[in-house]
Amino acid sequence: xxxxxxxxxxxxxxxxxxxxxxxxxxxxxxxxxxxxxxxxxxxxxxxxxxxxxxxxxxxxxxxxxxxxxxxxxxxxxxxxxxxxxxxxxxxxxxxxxxxxxxxxxxxxxxxxxxxxxxxxxxxxxxxxxxxxxxxxxxxxxxxxxxxxxxxxxxxxxxxxxxxxxxxxxxxxxxxxxxxxxxxxxxxxxxxxxxxxxxxxxxxxxxxxxxxxxxxxxxxxxxxxxxxxxxxxxxxxxxxxxxxxxxxxxxxxxxxxxxxxxxxxxxxxxxxxxxxxxxxxxxxxxxxxxxxxxxxxxxxxxxxxxxxxxxxxxxxxxxxxxxxxxxxxxxxxxxxxxxxxxxxxxxxxxxxxxxxxxxxxxxxxxxxxxxxxxxxxxxxxxxxxxxxxxxxxxxxxxxxxxxxxxxxxxxxxxxxxxxxxxxxxxxxxxxxxxxxx
Numbered sequence: 001x002x003x004x005x006x007x008x009x010x011x012x013x014x015x016x017x018x019x020x021x022x023x024x025x026x027x028x029x030x031x032x033x034x035x036x037x038x039x040x041x042x043x044x045x046x047x048x049x050x051x052x053x054x055x056x057x058x059x060x061x062x063x064x065x066x067x068x069x070x071x072x073x074x075x076x077x078x079x080x081x082x083x084x085x086x087x088x089x090x091x092x093x094x095x096x097x098x099x100x101x102x103x104x105x106x107x108x109x110x111x112x113x114x115x116x117x118x119x120x121x122x123x124x125x126x127x128x129x130x131x132x133x134x135x136x137x138x139x140x141x142x143x144x145x146x147x148x149x150x151x152x153x154x155x156x157x158x159x160x161x162x163x164x165x166x167x168x169x170x171x172x173x174x175x176x177x178x179x180x181x182x183x184x185x186x187x188x189x190x191x192x193x194x195x196x197x198x199x200x201x202x203x204x205x206x207x208x209x210x211x212x213x214x215x216x217x218x219x220x221x222x223x224x225x226x227x228x229x230x231x232x233x234x235x236x237x238x239x240x241x242x243x244x245x246x247x248x249x250x251x252x253x254x255x256x257x258x259x260x261x262x263x264x265x266x267x268x269x270x271x272x273x274x275x276x277x278x279x280x281x282x283x284x285x286x287x288x289x290x291x292x293x294x295x296x297x298x299x300x301x302x303x304x305x306x307x308x309x310x311x312x313x314x315x316x317x318x319x320x321x322x323x324x325x326x327x328x329x330x331x332x333x334x335x336x337x338x339x340x341x342x343x344x345x346x347x348x349x350x351x352x353x354x355x356x357x358x359x360x361x362x363x364x365x366x367x368x369x370x371x372x373x374x375x376x377x378x379x380x381x382x383x384x385x386x387x388x389x390x391x392x393x394x395x396x397x398x399x400x401x402x403x404x405x406x407x408x409x410x411x412x413x414x415x416x417x418x419x420x421x422x423x424x425x426x427x428x429x430x431x432x433x434x435x436x
Contacts, residue, residue: 020185022076024119024178025083029067031174032087036060051098059091080120084129088113093140101144103152105167110137112171115178218262226259281404283427286316286325286349286356293329294347301333305342308333312349316356317427324400325424331393332360332420339418340364354426355406363417367410375410397422 013026040056070079092113096106110133117129144151233252294310301308318325329347336345340362349358367375376398394410401408401422408422 014181019076020181021080021120023181024116025070025076025080026067027174027177027181028083028116028120029063029070031170032063033060033067035170036063052095055091055095055098059087059095062086062091081125081129084113084117084121084133088117088133089129089136093136096140097144097148097151099151101148101151102141103150105164108167108171112174113137115175119178226256229256229259281319281321284318284320284322284325286318286320286358286424287312287314289322289326290329290347290349290358293326293333297330297333297337301337301345304337304340306337306340306345307343308345308347310347312347313351316349316351318356318404318424319427320404320424321400325404328397328400328422329358329360331397332422335393335420336360336362336364336418339366351426354428355423356426357421357423359419359421361417361419366414366416366418367412368414372410372412376408 013030014023018026036056036059040053040060044053066079066083070076092106092109096104099106113133114130117133118126121129229252233249233256236248236252290312291310294308294312298308333345333347341364343363346359346361348361349356351357376394378392378395397420398408401424405425406423408420410418410420412418
C-alpha cells in the first residue's frame, strides 16, 4: 500500500529525523516560493508594478533553487547564509522600496527574517547577521521617512486591509509552524532521553547488584582465611623459638595485612552499593552522630599517642543515612591518626545558615602537593599504596557527601598537617522526616 502523498511530502521535508534548522530552512523555502509567485500574480492583476513583479518572481525562483541545491548537496549551512544575505539583506529592502514601505506588509517580514536568522545560523554568524539585519531594516525606515516620505499609495481602505491581512496570515502561520516544529522536536528528545535513562538505570542496577553480591560472597572466605592465618601464626609461636622462622612470620604478617586490606575493600564496595541503592535516610541529629564517633575512636587514636578533641555544637539536624555519615567521620579520623603521632586531632562542626560544616584537622605529615588534587580519586592511597590503604576511603567519603547534597575538600601542607572539610545541608522537612 502506497503512502499518501501528503504524508510522504512531510516525511521528506519535515520528518522527525531531520534537524530543526534544516526543517526551518525547508519551511522558509516553501514560504519564499509561495509568496514570490502569489505576490507576483497579485501585482500582475492589480498595480502592474514591473519591478515589484520581477523581484517577487526572482525571489520565488531563487527560493526553489536553493531548496533543490540544499537537498541534493546537504550544504544547509552555506545555503542558510546565502538566504540571509540575498533574501533578507538584499531582496527584502528592494521589495520594501519598490512596494509600500512601512505602510505595507514588509515590516512583518522583517520580523520573520529575525526569527529565521536566529534559528538557522549559529555562533558569531548568528550575532553578526542579526545585527546587520537590524541596521539595514532600521535604515530602510529612516531613509523612507526623511527622503521619500511614506511610500504607501493604497486606492482604498480595502486594499490596505487586504495587504495587511495577507502579511499577517503568512507571517503568523510561519511563526506558528516554527513553534510546532520546536514542540515536536522537544517531545521527541524527551522520549529519547527517557528511554536512554531507563536503559542506564537498568545497567546501573545490574552493576550495583553485581558489586553487592560479589562483596557479600567474598566476605566469608576472607574471614576464614584470616582466621586460619592467625591460627597458624599462634601455633608457630606455641611451638617455641626453634619453629619461629623470621621469614615465615613476616610472610604470615604480610598475608594477614593484605587479607585485612581486601576485607576493607569489600566493605567499601558494599558501601558504594548501598549509596547507589539510595539507602534509608532519616531525620538525624548530626551532633550526636559525631560525638558518638569521637567517643568510640578516642582509645584507637591514643595508641599512637594522639588525643582526639571534639568541638561540636548542639542540635545540628540533617536528613541522612546515619551509618554512612558515621562512616565518613570514622574514615577521616582514622586517616588523620595514621599520619599523626603524639599530637592532637580535632573534630569540629559548626552551622552557617543552611549549611553545616564538619572539619577533621591534624598537624601530621600532610599531603604532597602533587597528590593533593587527586586525593578523592578511586584507588589513590598514601604514596602509591605504600600505606596499606585501599584507596577507597576518601573516594567513599566524597561519594557519600555528594549523594547527600554536600561538598568535601582538603587543605594540606607537607609536614604542616591536613584539614578535611565536608558540608551537609540542614534538615528542612525532606519527605516529612520519614524514611525513604
